[in-house]
Amino acid sequence: MNVKIKKLSENATVPTYGTPYAAGADLYACLEESVSIKPLETKMIGTGIAMEIPEGYVGLVFARSGLACKKGLAPANKVGVIDSDYRGEIKVALHNHNGSGEALLVELGERIAQIAIVPYLKAEFEIADELEETNRGENGFGSTGKF
Numbered sequence: 001m002n003v004k005i006k007k008l009s010e011n012a013t014v015p016t017y018g019t020p021y022a023a024g025a026d027l028y029a030c031l032e033e034s035v036s037i038k039p040l041e042t043k044m045i046g047t048g049i050a051m052e053i054p055e056g057y058v059g060l061v062f063a064r065s066g067l068a069c070k071k072g073l074a075p076a077n078k079v080g081v082i083d084s085d086y087r088g089e090i091k092v093a094l095h096n097h098n099g100s101g102e103a104l105l106v107e108l109g110e111r112i113a114q115i116a117i118v119p120y121l122k123a124e125f126e127i128a129d130e131l132e133e134t135n136r137g138e139n140g141f142g143s144t145g146k147f
Helices: 065-071
Strands: 004-007 025-028 035-037 042-046 049-052 057-062 073-075 080-082 091-096 104-106 111-119
Touching (some): 065 073, 065 111, 091 111
Antiparallel strands (some): 004 049, 025 111, 035 104, 042 091, 057 080, 073 091
């Protein structure tokens, strides 16, 4: 599948896949200067790119495991949703999860997140008086005894 990319800055980096089997393509910081993110602070980091995601697909923006686990920087909203009709710059709300740590620096060209282009089904919601019974029923969080 081809996804059109528009570079909004000459400093922007086109997303890349780390391996041939990677599901997510790395998104890169496009900055005029380094950005410092204090502990428990969130800053919006631009990528300098816009995408034309095909109809019927969504761009899901996830944390990069290395950045999240080693530095404590991950998207504040956990998973970003880029709809197929959005044409603005893709930005990542990076949050410094190290509450007692120090400010962390984000540099130009640093890999800050990953995006997966995923098909989705559009649901038609229908009001019903009753829902089909299941063994689980209304049992929710932790009800299966497995965490």
